[in-house]
Amino acid sequence: MKKKLTYIFSSAALVAIAGVAATALFVWLPGGHLREEVEVIDATGSTGTYQNGTFYLEVEEGCYSIDAAASQSIPVSDVNKIKSFFEVDCAQPHHLEVIYTGDVDPSQGSTAKSEDVGAVCYTAYEQIYGKLPPTKLGDTNSLYLAWFFADPGSEFDKYQNRAVCAVTKPDATGKNYTIINRNVA
Structure with a gap:
């Protein structure tokens, strides 16, 4: 079709x-x-x-598709270019489940770095799942952790230290986000 x-x-x-x-x-x-x-x-x-494609830094906890219909795997490298996520019912196919959104306190200076956002996201994951997320690729049965924060420039001017933490299900290579077909959080 x-x-x-x-x-x-x-x-x-x-x-x-x-x-x-x-x-x-x-x-x-x-x-x-x-x-x-x-x-x-x-x-x-x-x-x-x-x-209502939602700007990625304005999403709330819940399930989102990256390509509106959640009809395919999405290359991980493309996700950083995508600025809109589409909210879906968690029982429907989706790519991400957002488990935390909020501001992150920077460890140094006034700008949160990836390490600061990662620490907050690891804590959120551990609170929900009772364990830390996997760090080695290849376990296609596990949920991995992804996080997003503002790009420098106008995004940072508006969203500053806002973070979005999500669980994903990559393929065995870790190069593609696959479809999640159930509510996992």
Whole structure:
């Protein structure tokens, strides 16, 4: 079944329309900021609209898909480029379960570093699961820990030391986030 994905961007960015197989392609246009919705139209004319892609530093605890329909694995390297996550019911397929959001106190200076955010996320993971997350790749049955914080510049000006901690399920190589099909937190 072929699907046509329509990404609607701000007026300063581009509008892209791509015909793709259901699991074939993830489209990312650098500089595009998702405004309000992603429309998914299949060849039979059925339409599903995914409203309210949420800016990644504004998410709350819950489940999120990176590609609106959670139809495929996503390369880990692409996730750092993605600025919108799509909230989904935790019983539905998803890529991330956010387990903590909030501000992080920097250990030195006024800017939290990855190590500061990581320490907060490790603590949140341990409180929920009763153990530390795995650190070696290859265990496809375990949930791994990922964290996000503001990029330098305008994101940092607005969100400063905000952190988002999430659990993910990478493949055996650790290069792709796979689909989570159940509520895990």
